[in-house]
Amino acid sequence: MGVYNIAVIKGDGIGPDVVNEELKVLGRIGEKFGHTFNFTDVLLGGAAIDATGGPIPEETIEICKNSDSVLLGAVGGPKWDHMPGELRPERGLLGIRSALGLYANLRPAVIHKALASASPIKPEIIGDSLDILVVRELTGGIYFGEHGYRSGKYGEEAYDIENYSEFEIKRIARVAFESAMKRNKNVTSVDKSNVLESSKLWRKVVIEMSKDYPEVELNHMYVDNAAMQLVRNPKQFDVILTSNIFGDILSDEASQITGSIGMLPSASLADGAFGLYEPIHGSAPDIAGQNLANPIATILSGAMMLRYSFGLEQEAKVIEDAVEEVLNNNIRTGDIADENSVRVGTREMGQAVLDAIG
Numbered sequence: 001m002g003v004y005n006i007a008v009i010k011g012d013g014i015g016p017d018v019v020n021e022e023l024k025v026l027g028r029i030g031e032k033f034g035h036t037f038n039f040t041d042v043l044l045g046g047a048a049i050d051a052t053g054g055p056i057p058e059e060t061i062e063i064c065k066n067s068d069s070v071l072l073g074a075v076g077g078p079k080w081d082h083m084p085g086e087l088r089p090e091r092g093l094l095g096i097r098s099a100l101g102l103y104a105n106l107r108p109a110v111i112h113k114a115l116a117s118a119s120p121i122k123p124e125i126i127g128d129s130l131d132i133l134v135v136r137e138l139t140g141g142i143y144f145g146e147h148g149y150r151s152g153k154y155g156e157e158a159y160d161i162e163n164y165s166e167f168e169i170k171r172i173a174r175v176a177f178e179s180a181m182k183r184n185k186n187v188t189s190v191d192k193s194n195v196l197e198s199s200k201l202w203r204k205v206v207i208e209m210s211k212d213y214p215e216v217e218l219n220h221m222y223v224d225n226a227a228m229q230l231v232r233n234p235k236q237f238d239v240i241l242t243s244n245i246f247g248d249i250l251s252d253e254a255s256q257i258t259g260s261i262g263m264l265p266s267a268s269l270a271d272g273a274f275g276l277y278e279p280i281h282g283s284a285p286d287i288a289g290q291n292l293a294n295p296i297a298t299i300l301s302g303a304m305m306l307r308y309s310f311g312l313e314q315e316a317k318v319i320e321d322a323v324e325e326v327l328n329n330n331i332r333t334g335d336i337a338d339e340n341s342v343r344v345g346t347r348e349m350g351q352a353v354l355d356a357i358g
């Protein structure tokens with residue numbers, strides 16, 4: 001029985017719609033298992049711009065840093081699209097990730113049995129389910145390396161440097177191996193070590209680290225092959241470990257093969273148990289405030305928080321099983337509905353999950 005202090009960024013668009021359902025579900029888990037979850041609302045993105053003039057108030061960073069974890073809905077929307085770069089809502093997102101030292105991004109790509117037909121991949125390849133975890137390094141590599149312009153042989157040139165230290169590779173590799181130990185004990189490390197020095201170091205360090213995890217099977221794949229294998233035979237993957245830029249691309253590819261953006265959660269982790277948990281989708285301004293958004297990605301993000309930040313595996317599983325039960329009962333929001341579904345709105349979906357938790 002624990003007491004957990006959680007900063008909550010509902011954000012913009014459908015953010016508040018879906019986070020409200022997540023908080024109800026966590027409240028129910030608290031009652032059932034005797035935990036206390038204290039939620040503190042903080043501002044980020046468009047809502048913060050409206051209230052304070054900037055996308056990432058100091059107070060938000062302070063409260064998040066003093067919390068045990070952070071829940072986020074989504075930020076952004078057309079209202080703020082005209083703002084200059086440093087004042088855009090998305091700047092709040094990058095700012096909070098770096099202020100909180102969130103270097104490991106975990107994105108499960110899961111196809112639930114009941115939704116297998118939503119995948120664009122043929123049923124004979126996908127079978128009736130899929131469960132991959134992409135572990136992406138989030139604060140290093142080419143996005144954070146030196147960028148610049150210089151004059152070259154043919155005139156002006158631009159460059160962006162891919163740079164990884166042994167320390168950065170080790171800490172993300174550890175997250176991947178630890179995650180694999182809780183899953184099917186298989187890590188595929190994706191790199192481009194036939195061409196890049198940074199990838200050669202990546203591979204060397206990952207091999208070193210694998211010695212600490214003799215139970216985990218490690219294999220290596222070049223990124224071009226990994227992109228192909230994800231659609232050719234996605235079931236071969238358990239945990240995919242990769243750098244910032246390769247992970248950016250592969251995690252989007254992996255999420256697309258599941259066919260349902262409203263279903264996928266994510267975690268961004270710092271050292272220790274601290275993490276920020278959010279759905280992979282955006283603020284969907286087209287359906288905001290209309291009781292249309294699918295809250296499942298966000299509810300499952302709450303389950304990831306219980307597992308990764310608080311070590312509450314059983315409680316996380318109760319939420320995941322409840323979602324599975326709701327899907328098996330054919331209860332669906334519009335984005336995942338077909339002609340046989342019982343169509344519900346955001347709040348009714350949240351209630352259905354609560355009912356399934358019991």
Ligand code: NAD
Nearest residue numbers: 074075076077261262281282283284285286287293294335
């Ligand atoms: P989006 O993910 O918001 O929406 C894409 C499409 O998917 C839309 O048709 C939307 O209605 C639908 N959709 C998304 N989530 C859904 C859900 N839970 N249930 C049902 N349908 C859902 O992407 P976009 O339209 O490219 O971006 C909209 C805004 O969100 C932009 O301002 C963008 O910058 C921002 N954004 C924020 C984040 C974030 O906060 N992490 C991520 C991506 C985009």
